[in-house]
Amino acid sequence: MIQASLQKMKRNRLAINLTFFINGFLFANWAARIPRLQADFGLDNRMLGVVLLASAIGSLIAMPFTGWMISRAGSRKITSWASFLFILSIPLFTISPNTAILIGTFFMMGVFVGTLDVAMNAQAVLVERMYQRPIMAFFHALFSAGMMAGAGTGALFAWGNIPLSVHLSLLSLLAIGLWGWNVYHYLDDKPGQDVKGKKFFHVPERALIAIGAIAFCCMLGEGAMSDWSANYLKQIVHADNAT
Numbered sequence: 001m002i003q004a005s006l007q008k009m010k011r012n013r014l015a016i017n018l019t020f021f022i023n024g025f026l027f028a029n030w031a032a033r034i035p036r037l038q039a040d041f042g043l044d045n046r047m048l049g050v051v052l053l054a055s056a057i058g059s060l061i062a063m064p065f066t067g068w069m070i071s072r073a074g075s076r077k078i079t080s081w082a083s084f085l086f087i088l089s090i091p092l093f094t095i096s097p098n099t100a101i102l103i104g105t106f107f108m109m110g111v112f113v114g115t116l117d118v119a120m121n122a123q124a125v126l127v128e129r130m131y132q133r134p135i136m137a138f139f140h141a142l143f144s145a146g147m148m149a150g151a152g153t154g155a156l157f158a159w160g161n162i163p164l165s166v167h168l169s170l171l172s173l174l175a176i177g178l179w180g181w182n183v184y185h186y187l188d189d190k191p192g193q194d195v196k197g198k199k200f201f202h203v204p205e206r207a208l209i210a211i212g213a214i215a216f217c218c219m220l221g222e223g224a225m226s227d228w229s230a231n232y233l234k235q236i237v238h239a240d241n242a243t
Contacts (some may be wrong), residue, residue: 013127013135015185019083019120020139021146022175023113026090028150029171031226033157035234035241036164040094041102045231052227054103058110059117066118075122076186082116083182087175094165126187159242 030037038048070078089109096102124139157167204212233239 009127009130011185012130012187015182016120016124016127016139017142018178018182019079019116019123020143021149022083022178023086023116023120024143024146025150025153026087026146026168026171026175027113028147028226029154029157030090030093030164030168032151032154032230033164033167034227034230036158037094038231040164041096041099043099047099048231051099051103051106054107055110055113056223058107058112059114060110062111062114063118066115069115070119070122070191072191074189074191075119075126076188078115079119079123079186080183082112082119083179084176086112086116087172087179090175091165091169091172094163094168122189123186126189130187155242159240161241 034048037043043051066078066082086109089105089112093102093105093109096105121139124136128135153171154167233243234241
């Protein structure tokens with residue numbers, strides 16, 4: 001009985017490990033190939049900025065709603081759906097027929113990844129409580145490891161001059177296979193029993209505002225680097241695609 005319980009805990013943790021890793025892996029794969037995206041759609045830097053901004057706005061809108069959805073449906077259901085839709089959105093933007101639809105697709109991708117970021121962290125909290133020791137940092141390290149692996153994979157596809165649609169479709173198919181295993185091993189959590197009548201939005205405390213300001217500054221720098229470094233290397237330094 002104890003052995004079965006330990007095996008279940010390991011599977012629960014592995015499912016969350018894979019979710020964090022896949023999230024970072026897929027993100028880095030398309031971010032590494034932003035110059036190809038820009039070339040395929042004939043975007044100047046201004047329009048590329050608008051496309052990338054659409055994704056950020058989508059995430060910003062989705063995140064506050066996600067906590068509300070989790071309180072009613074549970075983090076397992078929200079993580080499962082958000083993960084599936086995020087994976088699906090990755091190759092879809094490559095076949096957008098025009099810039100307007102590309103912007104809309106990036107907006108929806110931002111919604112899905114913003115929802116997933118909150119929901120998978122809620123699942124990670126449940127796993128951490130189950131293990132009764134601090135392991136949250138390990139999940140976030142796996143997201144970074146996924147981005148490292150994704151950047152390397154993106155470099156290989158760029159070196160082979162593989163079309164963006166083929167590149168991202170292949171990886172999304174792989175991710176869907178892992179998602180199919182993950183959804184059966186996420187932890188069940190009961191939606192809030194006393195959510196009716198509660199406010200949707202609460203003014204955060206001063207300490208939380210300060211932490212939010214620090215996070216905003218970190219994400220501003222991180223977003224600028226991930227969105228524009230490949231563009232800089234390609235257009236200014238004239239590095240090859242794989243670099």
